[in-house]
Structure formats: C-alpha cells, structure tokens
Amino acid sequence: xxxxxxxxxxxxxxxxxxxxxxxxxxxxxxxxxxxxxxxxxxxxxxxxxxxxxxxxxxxxxxxxxxxxxxxxxxxxxxxxxxxxxxxxxxxxxxxxxxxxxxxxxxxxxxxxxxxxxxxxxxxxxxxxxxxxxxxxxxxxxxxxxxxxxxxxxxxxxxxxxxxxxxxxxxxxxxxxxxxxxxxxxxxxxxxxxxxxxxxxxxxxxxxxxxxxxxxxxxxxxxxxxxxxxxxxxxxxxxxxxxxxxxxxxxxxxxxxxxxxxxxxxxxxxxxxxxxxxxxxxxxxxxxxxxxxxxxxxxxxxxxxxxxxxxxxxxxxxxxxxxxxxxxxxxxxxxxxxxxxxxxxxxxxxxxxxxxxxxxxxxxxxxxxxxxxxxxxxxxxxxxxxxxxxxxxxxxxxxxxxxxxxxxxxxxxx
Numbered sequence: 001x002x003x004x005x006x007x008x009x010x011x012x013x014x015x016x017x018x019x020x021x022x023x024x025x026x027x028x029x030x031x032x033x034x035x036x037x038x039x040x041x042x043x044x045x046x047x048x049x050x051x052x053x054x055x056x057x058x059x060x061x062x063x064x065x066x067x068x069x070x071x072x073x074x075x076x077x078x079x080x081x082x083x084x085x086x087x088x089x090x091x092x093x094x095x096x097x098x099x100x101x102x103x104x105x106x107x108x109x110x111x112x113x114x115x116x117x118x119x120x121x122x123x124x125x126x127x128x129x130x131x132x133x134x135x136x137x138x139x140x141x142x143x144x145x146x147x148x149x150x151x152x153x154x155x156x157x158x159x160x161x162x163x164x165x166x167x168x169x170x171x172x173x174x175x176x177x178x179x180x181x182x183x184x185x186x187x188x189x190x191x192x193x194x195x196x197x198x199x200x201x202x203x204x205x206x207x208x209x210x211x212x213x214x215x216x217x218x219x220x221x222x223x224x225x226x227x228x229x230x231x232x233x234x235x236x237x238x239x240x241x242x243x244x245x246x247x248x249x250x251x252x253x254x255x256x257x258x259x260x261x262x263x264x265x266x267x268x269x270x271x272x273x274x275x276x277x278x279x280x281x282x283x284x285x286x287x288x289x290x291x292x293x294x295x296x297x298x299x300x301x302x303x304x305x306x307x308x309x310x311x312x313x314x315x316x317x318x319x320x321x322x323x324x325x326x327x328x329x330x331x332x333x334x335x336x337x338x339x340x341x342x343x344x345x346x347x348x349x350x351x352x353x354x355x356x357x358x359x360x361x362x363x364x365x366x367x368x369x370x371x372x373x374x375x376x377x378x379x380x381x382x383x384x385x386x387x388x389x390x391x392x393x394x395x396x397x398x399x400x401x402x403x404x405x406x407x408x409x410x411x412x413x
Contacts, residue, residue, distance in 0.1 A: 031091025099145025144195025146255025194285030
C-alpha cells in the first residue's frame with residue numbers, strides 16, 4: 001500500500017429478504033415530501049411499487065413521482081426531476097431501480113438548487129459543489145453499478161453528445177440503501193449479464209494499475225472469482241437466492257471505494273464506453289464488454305506482470321512451459337470466453353456503432369489510462385478492432401457467396 005488514504009463511507013446498507021422493513025424507520029429521519037424516482041413499469045410488475053406507496057403513506061409522507069428514468073439518464077430528465085424538487089420542496093429523493101435511476105437521483109439532488117447549467121458546471125468543468133444538496137436514498141432492483149453506496153453519477157447530454165461521469169463526495173452518497181436480492185430475480189437475462197460485466201469492469205479498472213503488492217488487489221481477485229462462480233449459477237438458475245445475493249453484494253463492494261484504496265486505477269474502458277453510449281445509447285455493461293478485450297490486448301504488454309497475475313489468480317492459468325506473454329494472453333482469452341459463455345455482446349457493431357461514428361467517439365473520449373496513456377488515434381485503433389471481426393466475417397461472406405450458393409445447390413441436388 002504505497003499511497004496514503006482516508007476512508008469514509010456514510011451509506012447505511014440494509015441487506016436481505018426483509019430489508020424493506022427498515023424503510024419506515026429511515027423515513028422518520030426526513031421531512032414530509034419524498035420524490036419517488038423510478039424507471040418504467042418493472043417495479044409495478046413485481047409489486048414493489050405498491051409496497052413502497054403503502055409504507056410512504058403509513059409514514060405520513062407526501063409522494064411526488066418521477067417515472068420513466070431511462071437506462072442512460074439524460075440531462076433533460078435530470079432537469080425535469082430538479083423542477084419537481086423545487087416546486088414541491090422535496091426533503092428526500094428515493095430512487096428505486098438500478099444504477100441509472102440512482103445516478104439520476106444524485107444528479108437531481110445537486111442540480112435542483114444549482115444556479116446556471118449544472119451539467120456544464122459539475123459534469124464538464126468539475127467545479128466543487130456550492131449549493132444546497134437534497135438527500136438521496138435507494139431501493140436497489142438491478143445490480144452492477146455500485147451506485148447504491150458511492151457518489152458516482154453518469155449523465156448523458158443528448159444535445160452535446162457527451163456522456164460524463166462525476167464522482168461526488170460523501171455528501172451526495174445515498175444516506176441509506178435497501179438491497180433485497182429477490183428484487184433482481186425477474187430481470188431479463190440481457191440486463192442481468194450486462195450488470196455482471198459492469199461489476200467485473202469496475203474491478204478490472206481498479207486492478208490493472210500499479211506495480212506494488214497491494215492488499216486491494218487481493219480483494220479484487222477474490223471478488224472477481226466470486227462474480228464468475230455465482231454468475232454461472234445465476235444464468236442457469238435466476239431464482240437462486242445465494243448466487244444472486246453474492247452477485248449483489250459483490251457489485252456494492254466493487255465500487256464502494258474499498259477495492260480501489262491506494263491504487264492509481266485505470267478507467268479508460270469506461271471513458272471510451274461513455275462516448276460509445278453517447279452515440280448509440282447502448283447498455284453500459286454490454287459496451288464495456290465489447291471494448292474490454294480489444295483494449296486489454298492493446299495495453300497488456302505495458303503492465304505484463306499484472307496481466308500474468310490476473311491469468312493465474314483469477315482464471316487459474318498454469319504458467320508451466322509458457323512465457324509471461326503467453327500466460328497474459330491466455331488470461332485475456334479466458335475473460336473473452338467467459339463473456340461469450342454468458343451471452344454478452346462482443347462487438348460494438350452489435351450495439352449500433354458504425355464505422356462513421358468511430359472518429360467522433362475517439363475524438364470525444366476523455367484520454368487517460370494507467371499502464372498506457374492513450375491518444376485519440378490509439379482509441380480509434382481500439383474501436384476499429386472492436387469492429388474488425390464482424391467486418392472480416394462480412395467480407396468473407398460477400399467474397400464467397402457464389403461459392404456457398406454452389407455448395408448449397410450441390411447438396412440439394
């Protein structure tokens with residue numbers, strides 16, 4: 001642990017099947033008006049909406065609703081929520097859903113009383129907070145982002161084509177979060193596995209940095225193994241409480257800032273995905289997966305020892321008779337195989353990206369990286385590699401279509 005740190009996390013977690021029973025007691029700590037923020041109809045289908053309204057009414061709260069928070073929350077939606085906060089003098093924002101809803105709630109909390117353009121102020125210029133902040137709490141129904149126990153808020157400005165993340169201080173963290181793994185049982189597989197890769201990406205973004213022997217790296221390796229093992233169970237048996245609870249808690253631990261203590265960290269995969277998402281509105285975890293393999297194959301040699309360790313400690317790769325380079329590449333291939341095993345997207349073209357978009361994405365990406373500081377030209381090269389396999393298959397089919405037709409006719413004959 002070579003870097004000094006001070007750790008503080010103010011979020012109270014209520015975890016388990018009966019965790020919602022704690023909501024009424026928590027609500028007693030806040031004023032009369034609650035903004036209930038949620039997505040579309042998912043929480044109504046599982047009966048959670050009715051439970052929440054009942055508890056809020058029993059607690060004597062006036063409820064103001066903000067529905068329709070989208071998977072990649074927009075600044076326009078943030079401003080809609082901010083207006084509701086001001087008009088109704090909201091005392092608490094209760095976000096019910098996944099990370100997008102919670103991110104949006106945090107953005108509303110800092111924007112409601114901000115003078116001027118809060119997106120420019122807080123997500124572009126990264127100015128310090130200097131206005132009233134409305135408390136936020138959450139009831140989690142989809143895992144992946146870790147937003148239930150951190151200050152992160154990722155917002156898309158459709159007009160500017162910018163998707164930007166801001167990590168606010170503890171004053172913006174949810175005051176409390178309710179985590180019941182049963183709320184995740186009905187998620188479609190696409191959303192579930194997207195969230196799973198988001199967890200893994202958070203861990204890898206922190207892991208692939210530094211050359212020191214850091215306790216945080218051991219924590220990350222353990223969490224990655226837990227996510228891998230339990231994901232395989234959950235994909236086959238979505239109602240397996242033990243697997244879903246392990247995934248849910250791993251997601252929280254992955255980004256409640258513990259895993260990254262005393263780490264330089266990377267986050268370039270996320271920076272590229274943010275701009276991919278700004279142009280395609282793709283599912284965040286799917287975008288991360290499509291970018292990760294080409295990115296890691298591009299930069300692994302600059303952090304070779306850590307990629308060797310990743311292969312051995314996370315995937316159980318043997319180094320016997322192999323060079324470091326071969327071991328490192330095998331570890332990346334294991335990650336790629338796992339992505340395919342879970343049915344996660346492997347190409348950005350599957351997410352709506354076109355070759356014409358790539359320069360726009362590359363030139364608007366925030367540049368950084370840990371082992372390798374990228375240029376916009378290198379980001380473009382990585383994005384090209386994200387499309388490369390699909391184009392190879394396409395050109396092969398085009399070049400050989402007559403041959404394939406001949407074979408088909410021959411077989412029929």
